[in-house]
Amino acid sequence: xxxxxxxxxxxxxxxxxxxxxxxEISVQVQTLDYFxxxxxxxxxxxxxxxxxLHRGQIVIMTGPSGSGKTTLxxxxxxxxxxxxxxxxxxxxxxxxxxxxxxxxxxxxxxFIFQAHNLFESLTxxxxxxxxxxxxxxxxxxxxxxxxxLENVGLGDRVDYKPAALSGGQKxxxxxxxxxVNQPQLILADEPTAALDKQSGRDVVxxxxxxxxxxxxxxxxxxxxxxxxxxxDRIINLVDGRLESDTNPQQFVEAHTVKSLDHNMxxx
Amino acid sequence: xxxxxxxxRRRIPLAWYNLRHERxxxxxxxxxxxxxxxxMFMNLGFLGAxxxxxxxxxxxxxxxxxLVSPQSLEISSTKAFPRQRLYQAAGIEGVQRAMPLYxxxxxxxxxxxxxSRAMFVYGFNPSDPVFLMPELNTDAARQALQQPNTTFIDRxxxxxxxxxxxxxETEADRRRITIVGQYALGGGFxxxxxxIMSDQNFRRYFAPRPLTQINxxxxxxxxxxxxxxVQATLRSRLPADVNLYTKAEIVRKESQFWIQTTSIGFIxxxxxxxxxxxxxxxxxxxxxxxxxxxxxxxxxxxxxxxSGGYLFKVVLHEAVILALLGYVPGLILALGLxxxxxxxxxxxxxxQMTLFRVVFVLALTITMCSLSxxxxxxxxxxxDPAAVFA
Ligand SMILES: Nc1ncnc2c1ncn2[C@@H]1O[C@H](COP(=O)(O)OP(=O)(O)O)[C@@H](O)[C@H]1O
Ligand SMILES: [Mg+2]
Numbered sequence: 145x146x147x148x149x150x151x152x153x154x155x156x157x158x159x160x161x162x163x164x165x166x167x168e169i170s171v172q173v174q175t176l177d178y179f180x181x182x183x184x185x186x187x188x189x190x191x192x193x194x195x196x197l198h199r200g201q202i203v204i205m206t207g208p209s210g211s212g213k214t215t216l217x218x219x220x221x222x223x224x225x226x227x228x229x230x231x232x233x234x235x236x237x238x239x240x241x242x243x244x245x246x247x248x249x250x251x252x253x254x255f256i257f258q259a260h261n262l263f264e265s266l267t268x269x270x271x272x273x274x275x276x277x278x279x280x281x282x283x284x285x286x287x288x289x290x291x292x293l294e295n296v297g298l299g300d301r302v303d304y305k306p307a308a309l310s311g312g313q314k315x316x317x318x319x320x321x322x323x324v325n326q327p328q329l330i331l332a333d334e335p336t337a338a339l340d341k342q343s344g345r346d347v348v349x350x351x352x353x354x355x356x357x358x359x360x361x362x363x364x365x366x367x368x369x370x371x372x373x374x375x376d377r378i379i380n381l382v383d384g385r386l387e388s389d390t391n392p393q394q395f396v397e398a399h400t401v402k403s404l405d406h407n408m409x410x411x
Numbered sequence: 412x413x414x415x416x417x418x419x420r421r422r423i424p425l426a427w428y429n430l431r432h433e434r435x436x437x438x439x440x441x442x443x444x445x446x447x448x449x450x451m452f453m454n455l456g457f458l459g460a461x462x463x464x465x466x467x468x469x470x471x472x473x474x475x476x477x478l479v480s481p482q483s484l485e486i487s488s489t490k491a492f493p494r495q496r497l498y499q500a501a502g503i504e505g506v507q508r509a510m511p512l513y514x515x516x517x518x519x520x521x522x523x524x525x526x527s528r529a530m531f532v533y534g535f536n537p538s539d540p541v542f543l544m545p546e547l548n549t550d551a552a553r554q555a556l557q558q559p560n561t562t563f564i565d566r567x568x569x570x571x572x573x574x575x576x577x578x579x580e581t582e583a584d585r586r587r588i589t590i591v592g593q594y595a596l597g598g599g600f601x602x603x604x605x606x607i608m609s610d611q612n613f614r615r616y617f618a619p620r621p622l623t624q625i626n627x628x629x630x631x632x633x634x635x636x637x638x639x640x641v642q643a644t645l646r647s648r649l650p651a652d653v654n655l656y657t658k659a660e661i662v663r664k665e666s667q668f669w670i671q672t673t674s675i676g677f678i679x680x681x682x683x684x685x686x687x688x689x690x691x692x693x694x695x696x697x698x699x700x701x702x703x704x705x706x707x708x709x710x711x712x713x714x715x716x717x718s719g720g721y722l723f724k725v726v727l728h729e730a731v732i733l734a735l736l737g738y739v740p741g742l743i744l745a746l747g748l749x750x751x752x753x754x755x756x757x758x759x760x761x762x763q764m765t766l767f768r769v770v771f772v773l774a775l776t777i778t779m780c781s782l783s784x785x786x787x788x789x790x791x792x793x794x795d796p797a798a799v800f801a
Contacts, residue, residue, distance in 0.1 A: 214800045223714055223797040244718070250796075251716035257799050261711040263425070265432030270423050278716050282420045321715070333800045 168199035169232075170329050170361040171220055176229035178215055178384075189215050191384045193229075199328075202355060202362045202374055207381035213365045214333055216381065220363065221331045222249040234328055251278055254322030254360075256332035256351075260314040262306045268293060268317045269302040275321045292320045296350055312343030319347065323354050330355065332364040336371060348374055426728035429705060437736075440697040444737020444776065445744065447690025451772050452745030452764075454682035456752070458675060459768070460760045465599045465669040466662045467761065471543045474510070475638050476645070477661045478628030478653045485665045487531055487601030489514060491624035496653050500628065503644055505636040510539040511625040513610060515617050521573035522581040528571060530583070531602030532562075534613025541629060544594040547607065555591035556609040563592040567759065568604025584616055597759065600669050628653070687779050694733055694783035698726060702791045706798075713796035722791045730784030734777045741776075742769065 178190035189212045197203055205213050218224045219231060222238055225246065231238040234252055241249070262271045272289035281288070293302050296316040306314050315335060322330060332351070336344030348371045355362050364375075372378060372392050380388040430437050468486075478500065480490040494511055501509040513534035518527040535541040537553040546552060547563065555561055562583070564575045573581070579590045583606070598605045614622055632641055638657050645655050656664065670676040702709070709722050749762040 218797040218800055221714070223800070247713075247716055247718050250714060255711075255714050255799070257711070259707070259799075261707055261799055263428070263705075263708050265428040266423065266425070270428075273423055274425070274712065275715055277422055282422065 169196055170199050170201075170234060171195070171197040171363070172230070172232040173220070174230040176219070176226060176231060178212075178219060178224075178226065178228075180215075189384050190219075193386055195379070195386060195389075197329075197361050197363060199361055200355075200359050201376045202352060203364070203377045203379060204372060204375040205363060205365045205379050205381060206367065207387075208383075211381045212384040213381050217331050217333055217363065217365055220329075221253055221255060222246040251325070252327055252329065254325070254327035254330040256315075256319055256322045256330065256335045258334040258337050260306070260318040262314060262317055262321075264306050267303045267305055268298060268309065268320075271306075271317055272321045272324050275324050279325055288324055289320075292324045293317070295354065296320045310343075312339050312346065315339060315343070315347055316350065319350060319354075323358070326358050326360070328360050330360055330362045330364075332362065332366075334365055334367065336366065336368050341370065344368060344371065424728075426725045427732055429701065429725075430729055430732055433701070433704075436697060436701065440694065440733050441737045441740065443693030443697065444690060444733055444780065445741040447686050447693065447779065448738050448741025448772060448776055449744050449748070450686035450689070451683050451775060452741065452768070453748060454679045454686060455768050455772065456745070456749055456762045456764075457682075457760075458679035459765070460752075460762050461675050461679075462666045462670060463761050463763075464597065464759070465601075466665045468596050468599055469658060469662050469665075471596055472512075472629060472658070473540050473543050473631065474629030474658065475632040475636075476506075476630040476642055477656045477658065478630070478649075479626075479656070479661070480652065481654050483626075483654075485601060485668050486514065486599070486627075487516070489626040491626055492628075492652050494623045494625045496649055497625065497628045499649055500630055500645055503641065503648060505632050505641040505644075506630050507633045508539075508631040510536065510541050510629045510631070511610070511622075512541055512627040512629060513613050513617075513622070514626040515613075515620070517583045517606070517616055518585075519572055519604065519606070520582040521571065522579060523573050526571075527582075528603065530568070530572065530604045530606055531598050532583075532606045532608065532613065532616070534608055534610045534617075536610050540631075542594070542596075542607065544596065546592055546594045552592055556607075556612070558589075558591070560587055560612060560615065561589050561591040562606045562608040562612065563594055564590050565598065565605040565607075566593050566595045567597040572604045586616060588616075600673065683775075687775060690776070690779045691783050691786075694730065694780050695786055697733070698729060698783055698787040699790070701729065702726065702787055706790070706794055709791050710794045710796050710799045713794060714799050719792040722794075723788055726788040726791050727781060727784045730780040731777060734780035737780075738773055738776045742772075 173193050173195040176190060176193040177188060179186050179188050181187050193216065205216070207213050215224070219226050220233055222233065222241070225241065226239050229239065233249060236249055238246070238249065263274070266274070269286065269289045272292060273285045276285035276288050290299070290302050293299060296319055298313060298316055298320070301309060301313060306317070309317065315338070319335070330351070335351070336347055339347060351362060351364075352374045375392050378390055378392060379386060478492070478496055480492045483489040497509040497511055500506055515532050516529045517532045519530035520527045537556045540548065542548075552563070556563065566575060568575070575590060575593055577590055577592060581588060594607065596605055608616075610622055614620070632638060642655050642657065649655070712722065713719070746764060749764060752760060752762045
């Protein structure tokens, strides 16, 4: 077990999670457990997760590799179906939803992955347009795609294919794709892991800017301690349990006082 | 302006972009489909040509309506019927001329090897225009045929029958016979060689068979007459010991007989099936590889809100594009090979492209590719959207 300071998350307690009363709640997780596998191979990876994300918050989730961060993210993103507890995302209860309804929920969420996952056969603009087409707005798709690409600083690369773009540029196209439909929730899994320091920083700053403009909630998994300052809140997941929920100052203080736990920042 | 507005309203043709992105894979796929298309066309071409040769001698028979016994199967296994029926038919309005045709097998001795083989013999009245071959329609030909113990011989007879030189003398059914002319007709599947002689000579060789029993009756109609109407009138007037066919009907009936009694339909049908399977496997391989390479991208599409149905459409769209892109070169190659085969066999294996075949093979090709698409699509549709975060 790691020596991370334990701050049990209790709903209602004075933690950054409980922001001003009456604030809109984007994500509400209650007593969520999750298992992989069947029978003898059945293995629990998430234990009694309780979590509320408020509208407009940027929340960073950290924790050792294998602690269940990605699993939690995919559950919130309606990419897996949860069967226990309660999972309300953008006002919709996901527990018990069918595949078709989950697809609908996903359309309101922007996803950013560690790998950019762009279509190699499509240009930057076309990759973004694929997302716009989901809204049925075919007439303005090109316009909207180029506008958001300009926003992420790729105005001069709209007609380039991914093969002709750098890693940071590709990730910015992926961010443009995630943001173009102005989702109310953005889920990002280690979006800077494949990038060098400067591109990583740029990408995060960009996400922060766009989130502020559009007022959306961001939940981002990262091991990258250089970008923690963009967070309103940092939650820490260890062995499938939510271990701490702090703001960046508290987080940094806690970890500098008790000599930094290097496990936290394993890349 | 208007054009670009329209273009931008279309969905991105992801299937086409995906295929186009992998140039060499696309070329291999097109070549594979084209190959399968070519094989299908060749099998159907040979089948069609063979079926055609079973009955194409009818093209040279000068009749609008044919009378045959109901017990006849095809030209070489006819049952004779009374010549009286022809006279009855001749009295019907619209019938211009009624002509008898006699047919039997005779043993023809190859004058060089002395070996005898069965030769198919037609007998006709030389003053009747029964055959359309120009060689038989001259006064000299008619005169030569009137001489006793003479015959014309089919240039398309098998070489085993020996030389076909005019003036050559040999034996038919142990009786002296002299070749006085040649023509090109062909004997289909029934005969290795054919002779045409006058009815009077026919009577000599096949005595005691009387000329009052005929094998085939040919009716020529007045120009502009409706064959079907005359056929119906004939049917109501003639007894049931003759059947009445238009030329198209008798050709269809006899080719049907040959397809059923020989295995050509089966063999070439199998050939088409094998080509179809080969094509399906090739396209499946291509589509499978393509899906495997794009799995992450497809999972991403699902993650951002596309349904499995959309991915299904993309894969099927790729399949149909491959079908069309492969079909065109396949068709062009087939046309070339048809001409080549036609030339090489000097027209005895008539390979002709038909509209039906063009459409049929196109349908087969689209089915083939769609089938491959359906087999391989599962992988794309069931891809786990959560896998993109792995
Ligand atoms: N598809 C899966 N099937 C079975 N086990 C899985 C699967 N995905 C992840 N796991 C397991 O679940 C645990 C949590 O994984 P994950 O959520 O990816 O952790 P993290 O993102 O924090 O590194 C790990 O022990 C991992 O081995
Ligand atoms: Mg992970």
